[in-house]
Amino acid sequence: MPDQHDYGGRLVAANAFATASGWINRTAVPLAIYTLTGSAVQTAVAFAISHLPAITVGLVGGVVADRFDSARVSKLTLFGSALFILCIAWTISVDALLPLTYLALFLNSSLSAIQLPAFQALVAHSCPPHRLLDINVRLGAADQTNSVLMPALGGGLLMAFPPALVFVLSAALYLGALAVLWPLSAPGAGKGTALRTLQGIRDGFAIIHARPELASGVMTFALSNFSTTLLQSTVVAILAMRFELGSYQIGLFFAAAGVFGIAGHAAASKVALRLPLPALLAVNTLACSGLTALMIIAPSAQAFALLWGSTILLGAVNVTAFNTHRQLCVGPAEMGRAVAASRVLTYFPIPVAAGIAGPVLHLLGPAWLIAFSATMRLLGVCVCLASPFNLSMKRAS
CATH class of the missing domain: 1.20.1250.20 (MFS general substrate transporter like domains)
Structure with missing residues (x-):
């Protein structure tokens, strides 16, 4: 070993x-x-x-x-x-x-x-x-x-x-x-654990529900994923409609967004554990909502890319912070079920948003779709603010 x-x-x-x-x-x-x-x-x-x-x-x-x-x-x-x-x-x-x-x-x-x-x-x-x-x-x-x-x-x-x-x-x-x-190897992992499948699935959701800071984080990410997917699934069309970008320019747009994401994960090392999880998610999600709203009046493709990239950066901070907090307050023996339950709850809104985004863009135009996305992020802020800020930084046994 x-x-x-x-x-x-x-x-x-x-x-x-x-x-x-x-x-x-x-x-x-x-x-x-x-x-x-x-x-x-x-x-x-x-x-x-x-x-x-x-x-x-x-x-x-x-x-x-x-x-x-x-x-x-x-x-x-x-x-x-x-x-x-x-x-x-x-x-x-x-x-x-x-x-x-x-x-x-x-x-x-x-x-x-x-x-x-x-x-x-x-x-x-x-x-x-x-x-x-x-x-x-x-x-x-x-x-x-x-x-x-x-x-x-x-x-x-x-x-x-x-x-x-x-x-x-x-x-x-x-x-x-x-x-x-x-x-x-993972010493001790899985030894002596006789889990029934259905009970194990229920346990995963119970693990999240029993920890208010994780439950609020999951709900916030579900709303954020819905908001993000509204734009991600239609951003190519939005860029073409508003700024008449070609495929090469759109490729550069996505590459720039990735660079912002890398910077976000680096920034997380400085701030992820300095605030209680709900507080950090609330601040970043509120900022993302404001940045998303500003996309409505972005005067150029470069300004739109800067705003988009900034939301990617803050989202990367949130992801790293949530993963770290979850590992600290959920015991290793329960981690798999906690991750699976979190993923299902946060992933489920994605196909729903993808199905809604196209018709909204077609019927109402980019501005209304962007406003819808910003509003969903605001709901995520409300979820964070409703959660108790009482996370213990001690790792679960």
Whole structure:
């Protein structure tokens, strides 16, 4: 077993490999399917299939992460993801097998829904409390960096090489993450834990409900995700309608947003534990609401990008702070269920907002959609202010 000082670097490196693969897949899968079929419907179906496990299988994933050794679960899910991505490389190369791509995509996303709570549980088991904030900052920065670089890399590779080769690279990244995690174990994780699945799922929601600061954080993130998705799902159309930007300029816009996200995770290291969680979320969410409202009168694409990036920065601070507080006040033995319940509750509004955003933009225009988004953030502030500010900074046993 490696010395404990090695854990942080290994966790960050493994997460960087795995999220790099995930970001390549988010770009490569829809592009490959659309290129092969020419069907927007089939592309949309692939998007829906890849997101469905987060609010279905994810609930079971939390129980699995707490029932078994979280290190072993993380390794098995990474290996399984590599296999299913290789299956996609095969199925998209044979016309008759293309329908199986959707099955492989669902299975890979299902493993990812298990891997996320398992990895968070592994972080909680492996890292001492005083290092959790630093680890979360580094994990968030790595993910945000991949969100900037990997979609462009995936799209560029698809232009230069057959899709199958791109998915082979993606599978290799999963295997790289597995190799980095291989020496790690989670002593005591899952031992003696006989959890029934349905009871374990209920326990996950009970864990969040029993901690007011986490419950308010989850509700705030649910409203923030709804607000953010209203704009994220339509921002390409908004930029084209208001500022007549082309595809290259829109790509630069998203790259700039990613840079703001990296800065946000860095800033979290300074402020994440200085305020009670509800207070921090309230301040940042209120600022995001004001910045979103200012987008209505942004005079240029550059001003709009600055406002957008600022909301991304503050959102990154909130994410890092919430993850760290959750690890401090939820015991490692319950971490998987807590992460799974949190994810389901905060993820569920995303498809709802995506379905509403298009019609609102079409019927009322960008200004009203942006105002709607800002208002939903204000509701999140109200949730924060209604929560008791009594978080103990002592880690749960």
